[in-house]
Amino acid sequence: MTGNEGPARNLDGPASPATAPPFEQLVLESRDIQAFLTELAILASSRLSAPGNTIHSGVTVLRHRKPEAVAASDAAAKALDELQNGFGQGPCLTALRRKTTLLVPDLAAESRWRPYLRTAMEHGVSSILAVPLNLAGDAEAVLNFYSGCSNGFTSEDVATAEMFAGQAASSLRLILRITQLSEARNDLSAAMQSRTVIDMAIGAIMAQNRCDRDTAFNILTRTSSARNVKLREVAAIVITSISGERGIGTHIDE
The missing domain is CATH 1.10.10.10 (Winged helix-like DNA-binding domain superfamily/Winged helix DNA-binding domain)
Known part of the structure; x- marks a missing residue:
């Protein structure tokens, strides 16, 4: 990751319905939930990345009250999610627990989660965006974004990320319910x-x-x-x- 200040973007703002990712297709083509979440992270990373500002995206879920990094756009995102989970604190975990979007535009200027943020900055992270997935009580998950630039996320990026999370949550709820019905049928x-x-x-x-x-x-x-x-x-x-x-x-x- 490189530490730049607010790079110019070639994005046209939040994705419109016509350019939104084909989540229904992902549901049909994904082998399982983890495959779906991995494709989600890759799509989200691609959509928010811009020249000079590569965005790394991961998905963390809460299992038995413990956070677990289950999917990522790349190895860097996986490592960053696991790093935060190891500290047990950070913006992504806070967003997950509070069920609200959380943006940290400049880690160096943030006073919360200092032990974790110091380590994250050593790994080249300068800004973080976390958007929880509303799974209606079926599970708890958060979509995490990492940038090597301070102020690496614009207001349009936040809107796009929330759009991704909203559409993905709807599809994921469907997958979870299908899985639960299948397991119940097999048990019966x-x-x-x-x-x-x-x-x-x-x-x-x-x-x-x-x-x-x-x-x-x-x-x-x-x-x-x-x-x-x-x-x-x-x-x-x-x-x-x-x-x-x-x-x-x-x-x-x-």
């Missing part, structure tokens, strides 16, 4: 499969031992506990034994 499918196997095993034990369902279930659970094997696995072994393969058998002493 697994639970139904487990229940089917257990029911089949109970039926086999009932037939073999000429007992009622409750007794058969108790036999199965006691065997699971005694052998320290999951109930579904015991049930699967019982079912396997029906075909004559080696197993614990369906006749289990009470």
